[in-house]
Amino acid sequence: MATTATPTWQQAHDALQALKEQLDTACTDATDSSICDEIDQRADAVDDALTAMNQQDMASRTVQIQAAAADLVKPLKDLDQLKAEIEAIGNDAKKAAAALAKVDQIVGGVKTCFGLAL
Amino acid sequence: MGLCAMLLALVTLAGCSVSPMVKRASAFATAATAAAKDTTNAYALVEQTHHDAEVQAMIANFDKEGFHPEKIKPFMSAQDMTARTKILDGLSKYAETLAYIGGDQPMTDFDTQAEALGKSLQDLSATGSIGAFLQSSNVTGVDVNLATTAVDALGRALIEHKRSRELPALLKEMNGPITQICALLEADIGDPEKSGLRNQLKNDYETLKRRQITFIRDNEGKMSVSDKRALLEELAKMADDEAAGDKTLAATQAALKQLAATHAALAESGNAKEAPVFRTMLSELMNDSQQLQGFYSKLPAQ
Numbered sequence: 491m492a493t494t495a496t497p498t499w500q501q502a503h504d505a506l507q508a509l510k511e512q513l514d515t516a517c518t519d520a521t522d523s524s525i526c527d528e529i530d531q532r533a534d535a536v537d538d539a540l541t542a543m544n545q546q547d548m549a550s551r552t553v554q555i556q557a558a559a560a561d562l563v564k565p566l567k568d569l570d571q572l573k574a575e576i577e578a579i580g581n582d583a584k585k586a587a588a589a590l591a592k593v594d595q596i597v598g599g600v601k602t603c604f605g606l607a608l
Numbered sequence: 609m610g611l612c613a614m615l616l617a618l619v620t621l622a623g624c625s626v627s628p629m630v631k632r633a634s635a636f637a638t639a640a641t642a643a644a645k646d647t648t649n650a651y652a653l654v655e656q657t658h659h660d661a662e663v664q665a666m667i668a669n670f671d672k673e674g675f676h677p678e679k680i681k682p683f684m685s686a687q688d689m690t691a692r693t694k695i696l697d698g699l700s701k702y703a704e705t706l707a708y709i710g711g712d713q714p715m716t717d718f719d720t721q722a723e724a725l726g727k728s729l730q731d732l733s734a735t736g737s738i739g740a741f742l743q744s745s746n747v748t749g750v751d752v753n754l755a756t757t758a759v760d761a762l763g764r765a766l767i768e769h770k771r772s773r774e775l776p777a778l779l780k781e782m783n784g785p786i787t788q789i790c791a792l793l794e795a796d797i798g799d800p801e802k803s804g805l806r807n808q809l810k811n812d813y814e815t816l817k818r819r820q821i822t823f824i825r826d827n828e829g830k831m832s833v834s835d836k837r838a839l840l841e842e843l844a845k846m847a848d849d850e851a852a853g854d855k856t857l858a859a860t861q862a863a864l865k866q867l868a869a870t871h872a873a874l875a876e877s878g879n880a881k882e883a884p885v886f887r888t889m890l891s892e893l894m895n896d897s898q899q900l901q902g903f904y905s906k907l908p909a910q
Contacts, residue, residue, distance in 0.1 A: 534665065562702070572774050
């Protein structure tokens with residue numbers, strides 16, 4: 491008893507691809523426009539099928555790509571943390587400069603208030 | 609003055625030059641940014657060509673079906689494209705953050721802050737309310753300058769210490785995701801005969817050429833010799849564009865493979881002073897990237 495195995499996605503794609511190339515070549519080589527018109531209709535159907543298969547192939551990786559994007563979150567957060575810590579070193583100097591600028595005002599105020607001579 | 613001088617000497621001894629590993633991370637960031645941009649361009653190239661093929665189909669079927677622009681569909685669904693855009697944004701964000709951490713920006717930012725701190729100290733010692741107190745304590749302008757330089761050197765050393773200590777572990781943490789992302793994007797680009805963007809580009813160009821030939825055959829009796837010549841020239845250009853497009857996609861695919869390998873070499877090199885394997889790989893990657901930028905800028909769809 492003969493068994494008919496279901497073709498794999500790639501086998502089906504390969505068969506359609508070979509058919510498309512035959513039809514495209516036949517149209518390119520045809521000298522009669524009516525032959526080209528006949529081929530066009532069939533070639534369009536093959537094109538649509540191949541495009542649908544390629545779309546299906548792209549979609550098959552979308553879940554994996556979404557998972558890879560999720561895997562990026564923690565390392566990116568850790569890297570952002572390091573960036574923030576490096577920026578904080580600069581911010582400490584900025585805060586010190588701001589504090590020193592206020593020292594003058596505060597000391598001046600204290601001197602006036604309590605009549606101190608520093 | 610003694611304390612400042614000692615601090616400065618200590619910092620100098622500790623060494624605050626940028627470590628080779630940090631420089632490598634910064635160089636890799638540039639290559640990763642380019643690879644993310646090239647891959648984005650690869651999807652755009654295929655979408656544009658597919659759109660052109662769909663428009664030509666609508667024109668060819670106009671007499672039978674009428675004008676139906678709503679039938680023009682993108683190759684990638686919105687959901688599939690969003691997932692790719694998100695992952696490429698993640699890759700760009702990684703490169704951008706790595707470029708900041710490994711670049712000169714943290715040092716430049718700190719220099720600016722240290723300079724502001726020095727100015728505040730100068731103002732305080734020269735004209736401020738406690739200037740007299742500082743002068744009576746023998747704190748001179750030279751001391752203030754020295755203290756500012758010491759703070760700047762100390763801050764630079766702290767930044768360098770932090771990034772050279774923590775970056776190697778972060779690069780290793782990132783290696784798995786980068787390898788996986790590059791493999792998935794390579795698979796998306798596919799093969800001209802078998803699958804993916806390369807197959808779709810080839811098929812759309814073949815369809816465009818077939819439609820052009822059909823149009824010429826159907827109408828050659830009604831067109832002038834120069835019109836026919838112009839259409840045949842367009843046909844020849846389509847064949848050239850197809851070859852250039854596939855070459856560009858193949859180069860993008862190779863660059864993604866190289867990007868993953870280069871990142872692995874970067875993570876592996878750790879704090880080593882020399883990393884010849886990484887250096888060679890990066891050089892090849894940068895070279896590929898420059899060629900790709902040239903390809904994409906010349907392609908008609910861009």
